[in-house]
Each structure stands twice: as C-alpha cells, then as structure tokens.
C-alpha cells in the first residue's frame with residue numbers, strides 16, 4: 001500500500017467554536033491506484049491532502065505513507081518524505097518563475113536526489129511540452145503550465161501524487177486531455193494518485209472516487 005489512513009479525526013476552530021471536519025476517516029490507496037476525491041466546498045478535501053502531505057499535524061488517528069507513520073515522524077523525516085516519496089500538484093501550479101520550464105521539471109527530481117535527464121525528456125515528450133523547455137512560466141498558457149506542473153511532480157518518481165483540482169483552470173477539452181495523460185503517466189510509473197476534483201467527468205477517469213461529507217468518505221459510483 002502507498003497510503004493508509006486509519007480512523008483519522010480532525011477538528012478546526014474558528015476562534016470560538018470547534019468543528020469536527022474529519023470524523024473517523026479511513027482510506028487505503030494501493031500502488032498505481034487512482035483515487036478521486038469529491039465533496040462540497042469546505043468539506044475538508046484540501047485539509048485531508050495537507051494532512052497526507054504532513055503539512056498539518058495529525059490530531060488523532062494514523063496516516064502511513066510509504067511505510068512511515070506520519071504522526072510519529074520528525075520534521076526532518078517529514079521533509080525527506082515530501083522530497084522523495086510525494087509529488088504535489090497545486091491548483092495554482094506553484095512553478096518557480098525564475099527557472100526555465102526545463103529547470104522547473106528537473107527541480108523536484110534534483111531535490112529528491114533522483115535527477116534523470118532521459119526521464120525528464122521522456123515526460124516532456126509525453127506531455128507535449130518539448131518546444132517550451134527554454135521558456136519561462138510567465139510566457140505559458142494555463143494548459144501548458146498544468147502540463148509542466150505534472151512533469152515536475154513526476155520527474156522525482158514519487159510513490160504518491162497529490163493533486164488539488166489540477167484541471168480547475170482548464171476548459172473541458174484541455175481538462176480531459178490532461179487527466180487522461182496524468183492517469184496514463186501515473187500508471188506507467190506505478191505511482192498512486194489522490195486527486196481532488198469538482199468534475200464528475202474527471203472523477204470518472206479514476207479507479208475509484210469518494211465523496212467527502214460530514215467528515216467521512218463514501219465511495220461513489222463511476223460516472224463516465
């Protein structure tokens with residue numbers, strides 16, 4: 001298993017009141033498995049991704065990522081885990097504007113100590129961004145930026161890829177193309193994917209999709 005979540009509870013506070021956001025939530029994601037995560041705005045999807053990424057402390061329950069129990073890991077272990085085992089695609093891409101596309105793609109791989117020039121070239125080819133390699137992020141369209149962000153996340157060969165509405169800024173055509181490619185790439189690299197989306201069409205491309213509501217995950221049938 002790439003990711004195991006067991007009996008996770010998470011409360012948030014608005015300063016006065018405590019609210020239970022995640023309630024006894026469990027999930028297991030196998031290698032190469034693609035999981036969709038849907039749910040109303042404010043239901044806790046991003047918070048769940050942040051907990052999986054070790055970016056927020058676990059209050060109660062357990063998350064095990066690539067064999068490491070996050071609740072018992074030191075800051076240094078968490079940082080190593082993020083560098084070496086985890087890829088994250090943010091909604092706003094988070095590319096480094098001072099680096100060329102080529103250097104952005106290589107960045108996370110170098111950080112993980114796993115830079116492989118031929119893999120970077122292969123990802124650029126598969127994502128059809130070879131002609132953009134010497135350009136800088138500010139000169140690219142949303143769809144191009146998204147493809148660069150995917151190449152960057154996969155260049156480090158993570159065990160698990162977290163994607164927070166990765167197609168939120170794309171039109172339906174671009175979105176379908178990017179998701180199909182993302183699924184193909186993660187499958188071919190045996191990477192697990194947890195993808196947050198508001199789109200049933202995107203969710204339909206995943207192996208399984210869960211709805212987050214009232215702090216719990218319920219599997220929803222595939223809508224194609």
Ligand SMILES: Nc1ncnc2c1ncn2[C@@H]1O[C@H](COP(=O)(O)OP(=O)(O)OP(=O)(O)O)[C@@H](O)[C@H]1O
Nearest residue numbers: 012013014021039040041042043044045046047048
């Ligand atoms: N650190 C925090 N302290 C207090 N409240 C928080 C904190 N983080 C998130 N929240 C609240 O928790 C709720 C869930 O937020 P979250 O961003 O996880 O939802 P979401 O399902 O990803 O929503 P969206 O689909 O709109 O992105 C929101 O009401 C948010 O305001």
